[in-house]
Amino acid sequence: MxxxxxxxxxxxxxxxxxxxxxxxxxxxxxxxxxxxxxxxxxxxxxxxxxxxxxxxxxxxxxxxxxxxxxxxxxxxxxxxxxxxxxxxxxxxxxxxxxxxxxxxxxxxxxxxxxxxxxxxxxxxxxxxxxxxxxxxxxxxxxxxxxxxxxxxxxxxxxxxxxxxSSPPTEMSQAWLQTQCEEEKQEMATALSMGFGRPLFALEILQQGLIEQRKDFLRQFWRFYRRRSPLELLPLFDKVHYLRQLDWILAFLADSLKHKLHISAHRQVTDLVRGVEQFSDEQTALGLLQAIQIMQKVRSDLHSINGVNVELILLDGLTKLITEVFEK
Ligand SMILES: [Zn+2]
Missing domain, CATH: 3.40.50.300 (P-loop containing nucleotide triphosphate hydrolases)
Incomplete structure (x- = not known):
């Protein structure tokens, strides 16, 4: 039916x-x-x-x-x-x-x-x-x-x-297998990125968003190491910058979960080592602060029309450095 x-x-x-x-x-x-x-x-x-x-x-x-x-x-x-x-x-x-x-x-x-x-x-x-x-x-x-x-x-x-509500993972996996040819591991990653919702996961696989996220988070890592917001800024997409902010937020949330030994609902399952290393270099409070800073950036960009997107992003990234990474 x-x-x-x-x-x-x-x-x-x-x-x-x-x-x-x-x-x-x-x-x-x-x-x-x-x-x-x-x-x-x-x-x-x-x-x-x-x-x-x-x-x-x-x-x-x-x-x-x-x-x-x-x-x-x-x-x-x-x-x-x-x-x-x-x-x-x-x-x-x-x-x-x-x-x-x-x-x-x-x-x-x-x-x-x-x-x-x-x-x-x-x-x-x-x-x-x-x-x-x-x-x-x-x-x-x-x-x-x-x-x-x-x-x-x-x-x-x-x-x-x-x-x-979202179906059990096995059911989503089985359905995805009838829709595309990706590896099982990729499907699992897409499902965790898509909050367990199969149609989101399919979209993620079809649009190659796993690879895009991986590349973007690697650049985020460079930004973190080099404290260089002006290098990361141009890599934000003109249209899909909220999606990229969600990727950073997922990375930060997973890092906090690692710190607190929470293993449920991890989203960045394809970059576990990066998450762990980043997490080990931060305090729980710092990670919490980083999440708050990026959430504020996201809600500002989401709710205010006609603002200078780049300026708000630059401000957020700079705060990450001064208020979290260098504290
Ligand atoms: Zn009838």
Whole structure:
């Protein structure tokens, strides 16, 4: 059913089961992280709910509703999502509310997929809440939200809530082997870089980011040895500098973990010796400070628009030298 991404199957099966038993909830909220392909889970659930003649938990794939869903042209299937990066506004919700108040065009079920529910403005959330509080027959809301996001508690309380988390490493490894030809060791590194999320890991492998990170962290090491921020500065990418900051942060976090003898969730598994050597030359307090400095740089660059990126980076790197390395 969800063979595309095997880790979705348990959640799909449990939710689809409730519909097979006639107990499908009118508002299903699934919280999940990016990199797990949760969109596919919503697509399959929508198909199952729309199907006129489902085969237990699976849509039949043959009926008119299934054909319309496959062609992405079912008139009773609607999506509510941020448009052009903007939050989901109250007008969008009102429009959906009006549509679902009408009779289903295909005389079957209606589905509204709310993508990025944490992006509802307060007014939009309240408008949606009204609809969720008065369930209509044959009308189902499927809501997706980031696992770290906070939603209006009242919306939360109206939903049946599910959590989708990263699959076990063996399952991710097995799936990656069907997608690419890299060595097992590379896959393990990509998975730890991608927080255990298989789609992130695949992207990392396909874009050659393991090698890029290795090269960049070697340059970071040179900078550390030679105390030369002006040598490292030009190596920051014009577009992906936040990614490179994350690499430095991962290196620092692993160094701190080494210092504190914590072995879980290491990210820089391909440069273990470098991490250990660096860690041995620092104090735990120094490493903590280094992490704070780089986190500040990251959040400054992330939140402020139109700033001089290079200046902020240079300032951060200089602080690493004066406040950590030379203390
Ligand atoms: Zn069908």
């Amino acid at each position: 969800t063979a595309l991404y095997p880790w979705l199957t348990p959640t799909y099966t449990q939710i689809a089961q409730t519909f097979s038993e006639g107990l499908g909830h009118h508002a299903v909220l699934i919280k999940s992280d990016a990199g797990l392909g949760v969109e596919h889970l919503f697509e399959m659930l929508s198909r199952r709910i729309m199907c006129f003649t489902p085969q237990d938990i699976a849509p039949c794939g043959q009926c008119h509703a299934c054909h319309l869903m496959q062609a992405h042209s079912h008139p009773d299937y609607h999506e509510l999502s941020p448009i052009e990066g903007k939050d989901i506004g109250v007008d969008q919700v009102r429009e959906i509310n009006e549509i679902v108040a009408q009779h289903a065009q295909q005389n079957g079920n209606k589905v509204v997929y709310v993508k990025g529910a944490e992006r509802l403005t307060e007014a939009a959330a309240n408008a949606l809440l009204k609809t969720l509080e008065e369930p209509r027959p044959n009308t189902y809301f499927l809501l997706q939200a980031d696992s770290a996001a906070s939603l209006l508690a009242t919306i939360y309380s109206r939903c049946q809530v599910w959590h989708l």
